[in-house]
Amino acid sequence: MDLRVPEQEKAFRDEVRTFLEESLTPDIREAGRMVTSVFAPVKEAMAWQRILNDKGWAAPHWPKEFGGTGWSVTQRAIFAEELVRAETPPLVPMGLHMCGPCLIGCGTEEQQKEYLPKILSGEHFWCQGYSEPGAGSDLASLKTFAEKDGDDYILNGTKIWTTYAHYANKMFALVRTNRDGKPQQGITFLLLDMDLPGITIEPIVGLDEVPEQCQVFFDNVRVPQKNRVGEENDGWTVAKYLLTFERGGQEYAPGLNVMLEKIRLMAEKQQTAFGPLNQDPVWQYKFAALEADVLALEFTEMRIKSALSAGKDPGALSSMTMILGTELLQKVTELRIETLGSQSVIWQPQALVPGEEQPVIGPEYALTAMPHYLNSRACSIYGGSNEVQRGMIAKAVLGL
Amino acid sequence: MHFQLSEEQQMLADSAKRFVRDNSDVEKHRQNKKLMPLDTATWQQFADLGWLAVPFEEAHGGLGMGPLETMVLLEALGEGLIMAPYIATVVLGGGFLRHASAAQQAETIPALLEGKLQVAFAAEEYERVFTLENTAMAADVTGSEVILNGTKSCVMNGDQADLLVVLARTGGQPGDQDGLSLFLVDANAPGVERVAHRTVDGRQGAEIRFNQVKVSEAARIGELNGGYAIARDVLHEGLLALSAESVGSLSVLLNETVEYSKTRKQFGMPIGKFQVLQFRMADMFIAMEQTRSLLLAATLKTVEGHDDAAKAVHAMKAQLGRAGRKIAQEAIQIHGGMGMTDELGVGHYVKRVTGVDGLFGNADVHLMAIARSA
Secondary structure: OOOOOOHHHHHHHHHHHHHHHHHOOHHHHHHHHOOOOOOOOHHHHHHHHHHHHHHOOOOOOOOHHHOOOOOOHHHHHHHHHHHHHOOOOOOOHHHHHHHHHHHHHHOOHHHHHHHHHHHHHOOOOEEEEOOOOOOOOOHHHOOOEEEEEOOEEEEEEEEEOOOOOOOOOEEEEEEEOOOOOOHHHHEEEEEEEOOOOOEEEEEEOEOOOOOOEEEEEEEEEEEEHHHEEOOOOEHHHHHHHHHHHHHHOOOOHHHHHHHHHHHHHHHHHOEEEOEEHHHOHHHHHHHHHHHHHHHHHHHHHHHHHHHHHOOOOOOHHHHHHHHHHHHHHHHHHHHHHHHHHHHHHEEOHHHHOOOOOOOOOOOHHHOOHHHHHHHHHHHHOOOOOHHHHHHHHHHHHOOO | OOOOOOHHHHHHHHHHHHHHHHHOOHHHHHHOOOOOOOOHHHHHHHHHOOHHHOOOOHHHOOOOOOHHHHHHHHHHHHHOOOOOOHHHHHHHHHHHHHOOOHHHHHHHHHHHHHOOOOEEEEOOOOOEOOOHHHOOOEEEEEOOEEEEEEEEEEEEOOOOOOEEEEEEEOOOOOOOOOOEEEEEEEOOOOOEEEEEEEEOOOOEEEEEEEEEEEEEHHHEEOOOOEHHHHHHHHHHHHHHHHHHHHHHHHHHHHHHHHHHHHHOEEOOEEHHHOHHHHHHHHHHHHHHHHHHHHHHHHHHHHHHOOOOHHHHHHHHHHHHHHHHHHHHHHHHHHHHHHHHEOOOHHHHHHHHHHHHHHOOOOHHHHHHHHHHHO
16 A cells, blocks of 8 residues: 555656646636636537547547546546646536446447547537426336337426536436336436427526526327337436446546635635634644545545445445535535635626626635635535435445 | 504505505516516505505604504515505605704605605625614715715616615714714716615615715715714614515515425325424414514514614514525425425515515624623
8 A cells, every 4th residue: 555656657647637737728727717616608618628529538438449548546546636736617417427338338329429429529418317396216106107109208297406407408307208107217228319399498596696407398209119228117227327437437526625725825815804714723624624625525435436446346435425525515615615714705607708898806815715605505415415325335335 | 552453554454465465576576587666556546545645643644653664564465565665765765864854854755655756775785794784884974065975786676766865874884883974866967876686685776986075065865974873763763674575575475384294185185184394384373473473572662662672673674584494494395396486486585584584684683782782
């Protein structure tokens, strides 16, 4: 066991850094700085994806034969860290991190040929049709129904919390194909076009006043059966495969470290009646506690990577990092608004839109603090709420 | 000792509750995506109901009431998320005017009572953690003239105000209680530049820049270099009002969360049946009632003039920040995705209590104030 970085990895880090330095445009950099969510402004994120795809780096985590890079786990981690350090806008994950890996694992050869190149290029912009009003974390209770009719399914029902459905041209969805038996066993995984007749999309405005989420309605929507991934009524297996991917690949610590560093700089600038805020013992205590927590998370994430590169299942560590990562993100954004005091209360969402010439009121570094704090309240809810995650640890790991 | 409302206070509470029933502002919050002019019709209604007169002496045309009645009124307004600038104009503005000269009072109080004068307290500054003594903005005294230079940030109601109460340094260094002075400044005076902005909680404020703004000595409230004690007492009344309003908002957050948990079903039963959520809602209830207790402690100690009234006010604002954070975060988490939407009221209450913690010193600042005064 050791922490030393081999020479060839240092060279790889330099290569990534040089590439980022040379290829990031001012617009993309601005969008990266204005991020207040796990989802970046769409236009710039997609422009960035195209640049990465031209280099062959859009999906380092995919197998090489499907367009991945063939990098080691460590190289992928270095790449991810450098993206965070350079504050690039995060790529929209639904295609590259959810649907793509799922098709690689469970799709037919025809589906892989049709969809994977277009996911990489961004031609296909995917949204995830999982949650429903009343379903939420309890996915097995979903009700949107797909009834067979000739070569098609006819879809009726509604999906909610569909991130960026108003930008998407494709959706991967879980739908019910059987109402009898165990609820998990009657679910099917479907791919569909967002411009099909009978689909209505209603954006949902969030606390940050941005319509990031949508509700999608299906009124007798015809979806060809060939768009099914896996067997009929076996969508739960497909979805679980996708989730393993989704949870295994997430890293929170690099982003949290960057945010902590920013907060430290902000605290140096805030004067109290007794000197700068970073000299205030209460602030120091809170900051130190978060630093310690993030270090613990960072090494838990490294343990996961180490297990993965040895071909082992990291098991409970993945659920754990999801809980810790989301809750630490919430605490870090909270310390940020506390560090800024009344400066965080100023509300100027227009100034966050890349390219807008809106002058910023107050220090520019305070601009994203409150929207990010508010937006981050969602991350302990989506993808299976943290209550559900804790339940899984209790049941599956502790045997309670 | 008794904690029952008097007949008069009860009448005030009832009229405020009626008003809130008819005028709850959640829908206004939803639509309020740009700077809005003052809702003069509502403000006139406040004047007609006698609410603007609550803390003023009868000699000034007021009702001769105080922080207790303000508490009763604002708690009800907080339940409806009413946006009217009552604290800025009546509680803070009125509080400062009570310390002003007879001439200043004659010029301003009647207009304020009629609903024709808006006030703002310009206290906070960029890159300064708010405490009164941390004020840095300069006021240079030359003879009978004072020249103000500097910038005040996040001045609540600063965009709508006709009259500004400016806290500035006429001596000493940031950190000193001595050397602070208070000035009444016409918001439209030459050299005053205002940049209006919205605030996270759907209200409005302004950055106010003072470029060589001249005021006469007669515009000063209190003694030269003696503004700290006045500002401290008036701010304390402002914090009492802010907390009262927030207790109203917190009670709505709690009640709506509990109600939602009774109807929202998951895994085959209402989520309120899960013990893990029951315990957390019980803790929300405890946090809310603790805030109410500290609000009562601080208000009664202020009204009765106890020595440790200031400490109780700090404890209350600290509790408000901490309980507000906890209750707001739990309210969203238990509502799930719905709590994150602009559509439901819960998010707007969350934004209000979050914004309130950021104003006039957050929980940490007020805890430190207690620690330092011990």
